[in-house]
Amino acid sequence: MNRDSSIMLSFDQEKRIVLDADDREDVQNALSDLRKHMPADESGDLATHLRNLADNLSCDFQVHPGYFKLKSAEVSIEVAVEGTQVSACTVSWFGERPVEATALKKLIAENRWGTIHNTLSAMLRLLPTTLSREEKCLCMRCLDLLEKDLLNASMHSLELIDKDLIINSSSTSIPLVDKINGGMLGLCQPRTESSPFIIHLIAEPSIFFDVQSGTFLNVDEQAINDGLLLPCARLSVVASPTPQLFSDAP
Numbered sequence: 362m363n364r365d366s367s368i369m370l371s372f373d374q375e376k377r378i379v380l381d382a383d384d385r386e387d388v389q390n391a392l393s394d395l396r397k398h399m400p401a402d403e404s405g406d407l408a409t410h411l412r413n414l415a416d417n418l419s420c421d422f423q424v425h426p427g428y429f430k431l432k433s434a435e436v437s438i439e440v441a442v443e444g445t446q447v448s449a450c451t452v453s454w455f456g457e458r459p460v461e462a463t464a465l466k467k468l469i470a471e472n473r474w475g476t477i478h479n480t481l482s483a484m485l486r487l488l489p490t491t492l493s494r495e496e497k498c499l500c501m502r503c504l505d506l507l508e509k510d511l512l513n514a515s516m517h518s519l520e521l522i523d524k525d526l527i528i529n530s531s532s533t534s535i536p537l538v539d540k541i542n543g544g545m546l547g548l549c550q551p552r553t554e555s556s557p558f559i560i561h562l563i564a565e566p567s568i569f570f571d572v573q574s575g576t577f578l579n580v581d582e583q584a585i586n587d588g589l590l591l592p593c594a595r596l597s598v599v600a601s602p603t604p605q606l607f608s609d610a611p
Contacts, residue, residue, distance in 0.1 A: 407447070410474050411440060417478055418485065435485055438462070440469065452554045455488060455497040465555040480556045487557055489600045500598045508551065508558045508596060515549035515560075538564045558596040 408429065415422035415431045420438075423430040428441040437459065441449040450466035453459040468477050488500050541548045541564040552558040 407440075407442065407445065407469075410469075410472075414474065414478060414481075418481060435488075435490070436481070438465075440466075446470075454484065454554075455501060456494050457498070457501060460554050462554040464553050468555070477555075483557050483595055484555065486595075487597045489598065491600065504552070504558070504596065504598065511546060511558070511560070511596075512549050512551055515546040552596075560594040560596070562592050562594060 408424070411429050411431065412422050414420075418431065418433065418436070420431040420433040420436065423432065427443075428439055430440075431438040435455055437453040439449075439451045439459070440447055447466055447469050450462040450469065451459040452462040452465060465477065465481075468480075487504070488497050492500065541561050546560060547563065548561040550556075550559040550561070
């Protein structure tokens with residue numbers, strides 16, 4: 362074998378190694394993406410479900426006496442158990458203090474792991490991952506203020522609709538379709554420990570109309586969330602390529 366052939370063989374082997382490494386990374390990424398988007402398996406015990414949830418959310422899974430913990434840079438979830446029952450659940454987002462996760466505890470008790478995965482995945486997209494802890498705290502404060510203003514404006518709009526409805530039809534409650542379509546901002550739902558601030562933008566009346574009875578179905582806000590029937594906006598902070606217009610320098 363001459364020198365040129367030896368160099369070419371060495372180059373081909375090096376190229377094959379690089380390609381093999383790239384292929385393995387592509388396969389691993391594809392498998393990870395498939396796991397995150399596969400329908401949740403409602404069977405199995407609590408520990409198995411929590412371990413799978415931790416894998417899908419890219420969290421460390423820890424087993425301690427009396428409780429389980431899922432932890433990453435963005436979220437920390439503790440699930441306390443007594444026997445086979447969940448006794449308490451707390452969650453901390455983006456380094457903030459832990460709070461009672463009542464809604465999440467209820468979903469766990471109902472074995473609704475698909476909903477849990479979807480809502481927590483949406484919460485993980487609340488802030489850009491590239492921010493520092495101080496920047497995340499600042500963004501959370503900004504979200505608090507903005508959400509408060511949006512919710513107040515939405516509630517004020519619904520109060521006006523409510524008064525008009527009571528005067529004209531003697532009704533004591535607003536149908537959900539009217540809440541969404543009649544409000545200035547649609548129907549706003551506050552952020553919870555397990556779901557972002559949601560604005561339901563528009564409701565197609567035919568979705569709620571029962572042909573057999575000729576009346577609108579009596580559904581609530583939770584039914585909308587579970588069914589994902591309506592277009593909605595989830596409030597979050599995203600990175601923007603827009604240059605800073607005003608310098609911090611004096």
